[in-house]
Amino acid sequence: MLNTYFSLVFDPLAVFFVITILTISIPSFIYSLGYLKGHYSTRKIVLGQFLFGLFVLAMLAVVTAGNIFFFLIVWELMSLSSYFLVIFDTENKKSIEAGTIYMVMAQIGTAFLIAAFLLMYQQSGSFDFYVIKQALVSLPIQQKNILFLLLLVGFGAKAGIVPLHIWLPYAHPQAPSHVSALMSGVMIKTAIYGLIRFVILILGVNALWWGELVIVLACISCLVGILNALTEHDLKTLLAYSSVENIGIILLGVGAAMIFIKLGYPVLAVLAMGAGLYHLFNHAIFKGLLFLGAGSIYNATGSRNIEKLGGLINKIPWTSSYFLLGSMAISALPPLNGFVSEWLTLLVLFLGALTLGGGLKLFFCFSAAILALTGGLTAACFVKAFGITFLGQARSVKVEQAKECGLAMNMGMAILAFLVVILGLGVVFFIKIFGFVAGFVMGVDASLIRFSLNSFVISLPLANNIFLATPQLLLLLLLCAVFAFVLLNLFFGRAKVLLGKTWDCGYYKLTSRNEYTATGFSKPFRLAFSFFLLPYRKLNKVKESFYHVKNFYYETHTTKIFMDYIYRNLLGSTFRLAGSMRGIQTGSINIYLGYIFLTILLLLVFRGIF
Amino acid sequence: MIEIACLAFLSPLLSGIISKIKNNLRFRQGPSIFQPYFNLSKYFSKEEVVSSSCSWLFRLTPYIVFAATLSALLLISFNRVGDLIAVIFLFSLARFFLALAGLDPATTFGGMGSSREMFIASLVEPVAMLSVFAIALSAKTTNLTFIFAQQSMSVPTIMATLALFLVALAETGRIPIDNQETHLELTMIHEAMVLEYSGRSLGLLELAGYFKQVFFFWLISSLILPGFNEPVFLIIKMLVLCLVVAAVEVSLAKMRLFRVVDFLSFAGILSAMAIVALVLGA
DSSP, X not given: OHHHHSOBOOOHHHHHHHHHHHHHHHHHHHHHHHHHHHHSOHHHHHHHXXXXXXXXXXXXXXXXBOBHHHHHHHHHHHHHHHHHHHTTSTTOHHHHHHHHHHHHHHHHHXXXXXXXXXXHHHHHSOOBHHHHHHHHTTSOHHHHHHHHHHHHHHHHHHHTOTTSOTTHHHHHHHSOHHHHHXXXXXXXXXXXXXXXXXXXXXXXXXXXXXXXXXXXXXXXXXXXXXXXXXXXXXXXXXXXXXXXXXXXXXXXXXXXXXXXHHHTOHHHHHHHXXXXXXXXXXXXXXXXXXXXXXXXXXXXXXXXXXXXXXXXXXXXXXXXXXXXXXXXXXXXXXXXXXXXXXXXXXXXXHHHHHHSOTHHHHHHHHHHXXXXXXXXXXHHHHHHHHHHHHSSOOSSHHHHTOOOOOHHHHHHHHHHHHHHHHHHHTHHHHHHHHHHHHHHHHTOOGGGSOOBSSSSOEEOSSOTTOEEOHHHHHHHHHXXXXXXXXXXXXXXXXXXXXXEOOOOTTOSOOOGGGSOOHHHHTHHHHHHTXXXXXXXXXXXXXXXXXXXXXXXXXXXXXXXXXXXXXXXXXHHHHHHHHHHHGGGOOOOHHHHHXXXXXXXXXXXXXXXXX | OHHHHHHHHHHHHHHHHHHHHHHHHTTOOOOOTTHHHHHHHHHHHSOEEEETTOOHHHHHHHHHHHHHHHXXXXXXXXXXXXXXXXXXXXXXXHHHHHHHHHHTTOOHHHHHHHHHHHHHHHHHHHHHHHHHHHHHHHHTSOOHHHHHTOOOOOHHHHHHHHHHHHHHHHHTTOTTTOOTTOOOTTTOSHHXXXXXXXXXXXXXXXXXXXHHHHHHHXXXXXXXXXXXXXXXXXXXXXXXXXXXXXXXXXXXXOOOGGGHHHHHHHXXXXXHHHHHHHHHTO
């Protein structure tokens, strides 16, 4: 009996996710050894590490569970253990609020999953993945559509697909940084695992619009995520929003794979899924790195608000180099790993547009344009995040005295930073692994697909002469820089450098108050995208006389459309509904007995009909 | 390879020619077309003033920008290393570091320039991608060599090339997006970002700008009348392009920052039309 309930699977997809989880968990754990020490008491550290272990274990169980019953249990265990980690700073009121929002959204997602799983069980009479898979073949298409939508909403709530993303910017910043790294880097990816496992592997792609819907949602997630990140000044909230965007990029690959397999292009499907998985792995690494970096900044300065930081590059040189690498990778700059997977995703969309005709050609081209817009906005966002935080002058005394974090924390970040570079340069090696996993998912023998030309150049299948070689690209970049340096020194002699003051237009003295702020930096974006961000601003001048302004108050923030217009209304109507239901609860035991009698009667009638 | 070396070497000349044409259109004498070379040699031999609040990033950036732009140019002949899409990413590598360097000296000008540059760049990106897609879909590949070798010219490529020309105006900091000649605080974009640079670093950044310009000019002129892509014809086409750019610069005023959105939406619609035309099989 136990065997049927707690079976495990170790197919390539499960193993891939196990490796992803471990790759982020181990550096995060090393980091936590240094991070927790300064902030919490010993008892709390023990509790924290226990919960951390439980969380990792639950995630590992989610991706290896072999039947839906076990899957659901560990899925809830994962939500629960991460909930306790979100509210780890219990004295902080914001943590409790964030935890509640997280829990509500997680439960809404699980409700949809349970509905989907019940449908599956009803059809197959079994919990086992493989039995379900066989039983679902005979399911009529309408029910398959319903099943797909239930799964999409259920896993979408965990993955943070817009409009189900609202919990990410609350929950991720509140957890301790090494947990945020895990939640943003890996936990939301278990939902992608769920989508791949249940929709593509078990249900099978049955309609073209499934893939199209996934791509449309992906594009919306990309734009909404990054626009919110751009106007956000809390470093960890910014990173959480950018996770929404990156889930979008991953889903672009997954959705394209769904379309290709439905239309019968297995090679393209493998490539698209491979691009999606590559970006999934990459995002786990650089987002983990950036969250750990944000933790180190918080550790050194006591602040996560980038408006209060500045000039940290000389104070915490190691953290700043790691953070720079992470920012470069997430902005898809060559030759790092983010560049490789974003390039692959773009090329998948290109090959899709090339192969398919009509409306789908347009569809893929515009998805690529949206991906490009997202890329541009991401670069802007991380120029802001890195530039305002690390460059210029310190904006407070505490930042002035910031110290580099300890060995354990540095180690944790160094491992991930190393991986950022390796996954960028070793693309030929990794594309084969991701291609193999993708081949398993799409049911295609990927060994038949040639990914690489020789040991350094990857060439995309279907010929077309499209090549990319990141090691050579790096070499080219280095050679060009050295070439410039050597030639200049040869012809014009050594560079003469004078140290001077920044040009201040003859002003007395430049202070950090003259620097450009993060709010200022994102202003053009706030105005140009005001139709979505709905910026609010308030000016207040306190005047001494008609001519002389004594004080000047300026306040601006953007509107969280989804929270303020959709979820608050939903919440309000839920409370109103609950309030109106209060009338039937009179407190009289006779009436309650009457209710019970009525319920039984209704159930009997219900059973009689069905 | 020799072709690329010639292109790189002659790239400052383009700016010299454009400025000469501009001056002649305004009935002025103007500096010689070799002025950019004189400027470069002056920058390279002069000493450099670096702000004391700058970090190592500020000193490193000119080399990164130079390397990224030159690599983009070199990809034309090293077609096994990267394609046209990789070129777009290389330009964004250069821009990323330039924008960071703008924030490094802790001045308002630099931050303002970085913010505006990233704003415009992020809007240019989708337009560039759509027109690149339209061109690459006609060529059936994103490989630069094959795109340059394309022989036929169709409605989609004409439209996409036009959109690419508007993109080039934005990417090279030309009127109506930006003005290379101004140092007025309120209007400058690219110049604000590099305001703190001097001497050798400034020279490298200028040279990188010339490389980027020549890349776009070369791409556009080889896409127009693709039957005539012998070096002589290419040079003639590039000179015509210089004339067009100069005429645009003389006859238009710089746009307000938020009018740029309209300008780029027009370019975006143009490139979207190119894709639609491609689907319709024109």
